[in-house]
Every structure is written in C-alpha cells, then in structure tokens.
Amino acid sequence: MAEVKIGIIGTGVMGSDHAAILAEGVANARLTAVQDLSRERAIAVGEASGARVFAGADELIADPDIDAVMVCSPDETHAALALKAIAAGKPVLVEKPLAAGIEDAEAIISAETNAGRRLVQVGFMRRFDPGFREMKHTLQSGELGHALFLHCIHRNAVAPDYLTSDLVIANSAGHEFDIARFLLDEEIASAFVTSPPPTRNAPNRQPQFILLRTASGVVIDIEVFTDAQYGYDVRAELVCEDGTVSLDPSPHTMLRAKGHDGFRTPPDWRPRFRQAYRAQLEAWTSGILTGQPTGASAWDGFMAMQVTKACLQAWRSGERVAVPQHEKPDSY
Amino acid sequence: MAEVKIGIIGTGVMGSDHAAILAEGVANARLTAVQDLSRERAIAVGEASGARVFAGADELIADPDIDAVMVCSPDETHAALALKAIAAGKPVLVEKPLAAGIEDAEAIISAETNAGRRLVQVGFMRRFDPGFREMKHTLQSGELGHALFLHCIHRNAVAPDYLTSDLVIANSAGHEFDIARFLLDEEIASAFVTSPPPTRNAPNRQPQFILLRTASGVVIDIEVFTDAQYGYDVRAELVCEDGTVSLDPSPHTMLRAKGHDGFRTPPDWRPRFRQAYRAQLEAWTSGILTGQPTGASAWDGFMAMQVTKACLQAWRSGERVAVPQHEKPDSY
C-alpha cells in the first residue's frame, strides 16, 4: 500500500500532538513537513520528527511532495487554508471549528462540491473514540430501541483567562454538538441555555447548561464546566427505550492509595483521547488511499457551527431558539 | 424511653410496607392499629403484625391508645386525615403528596401553625437515605465550595397504565423536587420542561426532562423516565466549584454471571430505599419523643407542590415558568 506524506500547518498544542503521534508510527502515514508562524516552534517539531520546515503555509500546500495537509493553526485561518488545499486538490484535515464564520464554512462546502470529491475532514476526533463508537454501535444494533435522552458532561480542570461565557459555548461545547449528531444520526432542531453563576475559581465566566432537541424529539443536555478543578472528564449516557449505554471513564488501572480508592483523573484531553487522535489519523490516511472518507465532513463542521450560533442566541435571550435547517448537498 | 403507639391508615403498597418494617422492630415504635377501606386488606396486615383493625379512619385517629398516625391512603384523602390528626393533637406522617390541591396544603399549614407545634411530617423518605445524607453533608462541609449543578435521574422499570405525562411530573418527580430543596437548602425559582416522544413500551405517556433553577442560580436537571425497563434507578450528581459528589447505586455485592459483570437492578423503589424508610420511622418516632422533628415538614410538602404546579404549566406552555415564592411562617 502507498504512503501518505503529510504536512502540518500550525505546530501549537494540537499540531505538535499530531506530529508526536505520527512520529510513533501510523500505518501508511508519514509526517514530511511542518510550518508555523513561529519558525522556532516549527523547527522544534521538525527536528523531533524529521520533517521539513516550511516558511509559509502556501508553499507547504503547493509542494508536490506533500499529499495531504493538516490545519492546526488559529481558528481565523482555518477557512482560507482549507480553501487553498481544496484548490490544490489535496485532502485536508481541519481542526475544529471548520471556520470562524458561517459564510466561510459555506464557501468551503461550495468549493468542495465544485471540486467534485470529498477533500475536507474536520478534526472531531471523538468519532474515533472506542467508547463513543461502541455507544453508536449499540444504538444502531437496535437492541435498546430508539434514543430518548443523551446526557453529556464536558469538564476541564482549568481554562485560560481569555475564555468567556460565550467561548464556553462556542469553543468547548462544539465536540458535544458534533458527537450528538454523530451518535443520533440526525440534526439538532432547537437550543435552550441556562447557567449557574461564575465560580470562585473563574469569576469571569459561567459554566453552561445547554439543552438541545433533535428533529425527532431526542432531548440532549450538556453540562460544560471548564473549571472543574479535579480533572478532565467527558461523560455521556445514551438513554433508549429498553436500556442505556454510557461511556466508562475509568482508565486501565485503579489505584488505592492515600485514603482514596478509584483512579486519577487526567489533567487535560490529550491522554483521554490519545487513542481517538491516533485512530482519526489512521482513518484519515486510510480514507485518502481508498477514496472513502469516514470522518466528520465539511457539512458536519458547518452544522456544528449552526448549533453553536443558536446556542449563543439562546444564552443571550434566555429563550428557546430554533436551529436553521438546510438541505444537505448530495455530495455529503 | 417511652414507646410510640402507631396507627396506619391505608394498608396498600406503602402502608403494608411500613407495617412490615415496624414488625421487624423499630426502636421506640410499635404498630398498634391499622385501617383500610378494604377491611380484608387491613385484616391481613393486622394479623401479620398483631395490630388492631379499625373500621374507620376517624375512630383510629380518635383512639386514646394511639399516639401517632401514618396516612398511607389515596392522595385525595391526605389533607382531610392530616387535619383530623392535627385537631386530635396527634403527630401524623403523611405519604407524599401532602395534599391533592394547593389550598388543602395551605389549610394544613394554617391548622398546624394554630396548633402551635409541628405535628405533620411528609413521607419524603429520601431525606433519610444514607447516600443523599452524605451528599448534603459533603456540600455543607464546604470542602467542595458552592453548588452549581444537580443532575438527577429517576427511572422506574415499568409504570401503571393510568400514568399520564402529567402524572409523570406530578407524581414521580415529587421526590426530586423535595430532595433538591433539602440538599441545596434553598427554594426553586423557575421551571422549564421538555420531553422526547413516548416509547414503544408506554405509548400513552412521555418521559420528561425537567430543568429547574434555584434562587441563587443552581441549575437542576431531572430525567424522569417511568418505563426504563431494566429496573428502578435513582441517581444524582451534585457538581460544586471544586469537585462533585454523587450517589453510588451499586448494592452490597457484585455478580459475574451469564456474560455480565455488574449488579442486578432492583425491580422497584422498595429495596432501594428500604434503609431510608426504616430510618425515617426511627427519626419520626424519636422526634415525637424528643419534641424535635427532623423530617420534611408541611411547608416542605407545600413547596414541593408549588414546584409541581409550575412544572405542569411549563410542560403545557413550552415556556420557562416562575415558581411563586411565599414567606415561610416562623414555625417552620
């Protein structure tokens, strides 16, 4: 089987993490190029992985020796870089969100539709997490009947100061919007948001409680609490007519020490979703080679943004807000 | 220490369950009388426990050999019987709800206030469950900071045919309304309700999702699903600024058999709350002897009814509804 030569644009937290996974060895994939506004940062990653360091993103995208591109740069740059990759006819994995604005996301969908083939994948890596996959598999098997409720919890230990209440919704909850659509295989119809006051640990933002309803009536509730102190914790329970299936957050080992029996919570999302990030890379490169993409599409990225927008309106108004529905192009 | 001689009015599911616990032996308590509209049913319980069988509730309440009364008869009869017990100056434990209508509840509060001492306790037995008590103790200790979210789940395996969507809110969710007030020590300010469609197992009612907010801003969400098939399941997680405390639903032993590892879910609420029912009886009789009641008061019963009413309005309107706030009489 051939090998996909990958270039990474943006070697911050996410970009360097992807580079580290590629360096460990991913079947059929090789990291050959990196680029970052901070050349120093790009060089560090390049040296660790043996990848060439490019001065600019455009050169990297254009280089004939690069088969596929990962966009891990700041959110505002996602759309422009994705469009360039499409123009170059190269598969591109864009970290979420797909774009900073809805219009940009629409432009990507148009460009991809015109290109006549799926080139864009959005980095909703939870779709490759074994737990979420088992949940979906259980629902699809039909053994538990239809879905009724999806309870979601998204907790970070700490968050940066710049994170506002708006960004808790716009940034942190995005993964839940996508995974709900993925699990339930339908669109979100409406949103309602309420929230407790800020905590002593983060006086400048409020934890959020988001209540969604799908077209068929499934109720989805999401706690997003970015300052939970004790660790990173993502939970979900899917309640169906004849039973429920839920994520098991426990790691490979349990510890009894210092007056506690249980396990240590991870400090951030990277250890929790390591396996998902790796499987996402394997599936992406394998999809490139076979021509059958399996990850989140530009359409998925666009719909997650529509839900985000409705949630922000709901949060500001205190009212239930309808999520605009669009006809999905045939290509998705 | 003296002994409290107890008469039970209504020997259906709840009444006969209380009688069985009393027969096992509760410190300072003795079941001496029972009464039921079905004399046959009363005789069965009376014979099993050695209690006298009364033909009518009024005679039982009036009998000088009876110190305290438990009202376990149908909901519509609660208020009238409670008022008679107050008139007779006898402590009365009324199964929830306190009354069938708000006005009746107010009449009980007036009568008790006029009587000059606490005579009424409402059978919110969860307040005596070791798990809920530990949750409250943890919150009160201050080690986790203020409360932010309270996630509640209330599932029954199956429910009777007569249960409508309205009754799912009015009947099943009542325990959550009270325990939220108990845990958080404040009143519920507003309610919002949404719900998925009926399930194939119960086409005539919808599971419910209730979203409450307290005066200080704590967000409480309650899934009430009366047809969960797999068993009776009550869960709760209290999310605070520095950590969370949650109920552990696992029983005393775990089982590995027939392809499963875990535990058997109880068929209904009685095994789950056996210890709570017993502790409630112990606390009630001990409170009678010491003159210091510790259970849910008539005021608590009244406030739970106010929340119920707001939830029913919210469910019908699809809007957020404010819960009317009342000044608590000094006696509570």
Place this chain on the structure above:
Amino acid sequence: MAEVKIGIIGTGVMGSDHAAILAEGVANARLTAVQDLSRERAIAVGEASGARVFAGADELIADPDIDAVMVCSPDETHAALALKAIAAGKPVLVEKPLAAGIEDAEAIISAETNAGRRLVQVGFMRRFDPGFREMKHTLQSGELGHALFLHCIHRNAVAPDYLTSDLVIANSAGHEFDIARFLLDEEIASAFVTSPPPTRNAPNRQPQFILLRTASGVVIDIEVFTDAQYGYDVRAELVCEDGTVSLDPSPHTMLRAKGHDGFRTPPDWRPRFRQAYRAQLEAWTSGILTGQPTGASAWDGFMAMQVTKACLQAWRSGERVAVPQHEKPDSY
C-alpha cells in the same frame, strides 16, 4: 414485646462503640449497666448513655436488673466472664476471640451444654453485614452452583506496635476464619501460610498470606495486611461453578475532587461495619426474646480458634497443617 436490659463489661473501643449504638436506639434493647477496670472510662460511657456504673464485673453479671451481658474486656478475661454469665443463666455476647486458650473454649462449650440452652454468642459481626449475607444467600440459592474459591482481603490502614506476625494471624485473620465457615457452611481442613517481608511502615511484623482448604475442597486464600496505609478494606470474592459474587466496598457516595475519581477509604473497621454491629445487636436481643439465637455460637468461636492454631503452626513450620476435626455436640 419485652425489652432486654443489657450490661456491658469493658468500655474500651468495642464496648463504647456498642454503647453508642444502643444509645441511638435498638429495638427491644436498653443499655442499663456498664463496668470497666478504669472506673473513669466506665463513668464516661455511663453518663453518655444513662447506664448505671458497676464497680466489678461479678456484681454486674449477678444484678437481677440485668438480662444479658456483653463481654468487651481484654481477651484473657473472656472465658471466665462467659462462664460466670452461663452460671447466672444469662445470655452473653463475647467479643472475639471466645477465649484466650483452646481449653477455656472447651470449658465454655461444656458449661453451655450442661446449661441445656444456648447462652453464648461470639461477636463475629460480619455474619450480619448485608454484603456477606447476600453472598451467602447467592450461594445457597444454587444459581451459581458449588463454591470453588473464596478470595479474601483484610487490610488495616495502620496497626499498633505490639502487633507481631503471630498476632496478625491470631487476631486479625479471625474474622475471615469465621466468615469462611459461615459462607461455606463447612469446616476448614488444612492451612498453609507464607508471607512477604515486613514493610518500611511496620518493620516488626510481616503481612500474611493464608491458604485454607475445606473438607470438600474449596480453596480459601486470605491476604492479611495490617499496614496498608490507604485505609481499612475488607474484600471477598466467592467463585462458583457458574459465576462469582463479591463484596462491593464502595460507600453510599462517590467523590470527584483533587485529581481523584472514586471514594474515600474508611480509616478503620467501625464505619465499614456499623450496620453489621447494629444488626448483630438487633439479632442478639431478638434471639434472646424468641429463644432462637442466630449469631455465631460458642462452637463457632471454638472452631475459629482451631483454625488459628493450625495457621500458627503452618506459619512456623512452612508446611501444610491439618486442622483437628471434632464432633459437633448436638446442641449446636
């Protein structure tokens, strides 16, 4: 129902704990007398519970106002006090071990047999723990077939300095010897003991690993580790032909805080077995009133001592040692 008036001899850790439980209220039981070599200690407990303070154990046993006696004094005094209670025709609950030497235990069995009725119960409270009872119930139900293995763990957080390797076997493991006989309903046939070196936290004693085999061939292994640091922990898994049943050590609530998800381990055995101690008192007094004792008999206490003796020989010799078998008198 009548009331059992109880006198406690020995108000150290165990005696004062029993007194506290009786003071909370145990059906049909009342603490009326206490005695201790330290008169000060006896007075403290007496004042807290309203019990009379006796100067000597003999007077307490002889007092006509005392129906039943609890022996919680040092091990060496157990046998003599039990014999006096038997002579006085009074039921007696002796803390384990039944006696300090095998001959003394035999004397108690003779005296009780001559008395013509069961007067002695040994304080193996685990027989009243809901978890162990469920394990036994599951085995007896036959649903899992015959027992094959019983894995036991007995860990203390810390132990006093005077505890030697011998005492780890003679003192700490006694509860496991009894509960194994109780669960399996048969006698222990042989013992083998091996052990790791002392730990840095307790250089003067070794943790122990005890391997027993019952008459029918069930294999019982017991880890006894009195210096486990993290907390008090008793575990057991009963492995049967078609599945296993095990104790669930988790408490009523779980905690997520400070980088941990799980629960706090109790510092010692009292919170863990609080419910068992209470149920033991209820069963003991109820057995006295009905004349049908249900707890561990003098015979059980004697057989636990036989196993202890064999284990000590096995530990010293490094060989497998047979446990002497005796014919059980008809009265047991």
Place this chain on the structure above:
Amino acid sequence: MAEVKIGIIGTGVMGSDHAAILAEGVANARLTAVQDLSRERAIAVGEASGARVFAGADELIADPDIDAVMVCSPDETHAALALKAIAAGKPVLVEKPLAAGIEDAEAIISAETNAGRRLVQVGFMRRFDPGFREMKHTLQSGELGHALFLHCIHRNAVAPDYLTSDLVIANSAGHEFDIARFLLDEEIASAFVTSPPPTRNAPNRQPQFILLRTASGVVIDIEVFTDAQYGYDVRAELVCEDGTVSLDPSPHTMLRAKGHDGFRTPPDWRPRFRQAYRAQLEAWTSGILTGQPTGASAWDGFMAMQVTKACLQAWRSGERVAVPQHEKPDSY
C-alpha cells in the same frame, strides 16, 4: 523508515488473528507470506490479506523477500522453527510456549547467543497491554514502595475437552508466570499448588490455585479457572507498601439493560487483548528496525517454562517446590 516484510507460519486461531491485525495496518509492517499444514486454511488467510501462500515452513523462512517470521504453529513445532529462523538470521516471534521441552528452550538460547544478537521474541503479549504497563510503571515510580503481593485471576468462559488439570497449569497459567516476572523484575523462587474439585461444567479437570514466591519474598497467587462460564476475565492487583494498583477490566462502555447494570464480559481473550496484540506487533517490528528489541526474550520464555515445570511437580506432590535458578547469559 523501512518496512518489515513478515511471514506467518501457522494460520490457526492465533496466526489468523495476527494476520487480521496486520491487514488493518501496522506501522512499518507488512504481511507478505503465510503457511499452514492445512493449505486451505493458509489460502483463506492469504487471500484476505494479499500475502503469498507457501507450501512449507522452510521455504518461507528461507525466502529472501521475507524479513521476519511469526511462529504460530502447534507447540511441538516451535523450537525447530525458531532454530531455523535463527540459522537464517531472521527475527522470529514465537507464540508461547517458547518450546515444548526445557532442552529445546536451552538449544534456542544457545543458538541465539551464538548468533550474537537477539532474534527471538516470545508472544507474551500482555507485556504490551496498557493496564499491565501502567501497573509496572506505577511500581517503578516508587510512589507505592516495594511490592508485597500480586493477586492474579485468569478465567476462561469455556475450554476444550482435551484440557487436563496439567494443561491448566502448563498452558493457561503461562501468561501469569511471565507477567509476574515482568512486573516484579525478578525470578520466581518456589511454587505450591492446590485446587478445588472439578466443576459440573468440566468434570475432567480441576481449576487450579498456584502460589509462588519470588527471590525477594513477594507472594504471588494465581487462580486459573478455565470454565468460569460467564466470560473471559483477567485480573491482577499489585499490593505494595503504601497502596495497591490493579487492572480495571471494564470496557469502553457500560450497559444498563434487562435487569443488569454493568458490562458484558468478553467471550475469549482476543477482544480483551486486541490492543496488546497490536502494540506487540508494532513494538516487534519497530525493534527489528532499530535493533532494540523490547518484548519477552528467549530467556523469558525459558524461565516461564521452569516455573511451569516446578508448578507441575508441586501440583503432583502437594509440596512446595523450588524453581531451579540459572545464571542469565550476558546477552539477555
């Protein structure tokens, strides 16, 4: 990086499982050849994976287009094939046991020592299981102090009829012998074996209880129960001076359905150790490319066989048996 071209000898359960994992994509590895005594079976695997089918094992080993060999054929053939691979200078991964007899294992060690480099790896895949690796990491970190006990459980749902009590020890327990040496980083010094009677489900063999002691005094107990009915279950708890670390057997999701709360136990070892098998292949090929092998060596395979032999003697004699200690050649 270069690619390792792999040939599999023996395409039964294990061989075809390895082939399936390689077909999914393992970094730097490609399955290029298969061989089996049953040509039909070899062709089935060859067609599914695009590998050439060889008529004989010798040809496969000799083929210049094959870089490394996996020996998955019957136990009796392991040694001869491993020796041929060594003679051909090719890395070889031999499924456990390394050889059918101790002398054969010694011959392999001699041959490899003469070859002057590590060519042999034994398929003790548990060394690559994330849970066992975390256990070892926790021990090595020193945070819990020295090891005292290692409790191991190895249960199969069902076993083939030909499995005798001897084979329960010789075959099933082998993984525990190796993982104990791996975790504790020292040799096993003695063995003692006892066992309950056969079960109704497998009347021709006994479950086994194996008690080992390491050179430094760590006590290792192993339950090996090949007919546990409910599923495949491997558990381990490592008890150290200041706490314990144990495997968490729960999978990625939990299920509440049909009266149960918990998870489904896997039917056999393949789903349980899927990740370990894959990581083993990744580490093996990566070790071939870098010249730094990380898996179990021929020496490890030899020592596991020594422990097996001692356990069989202990089982037959009922006595404690010393495990012969050998000086480890410098090359290991």
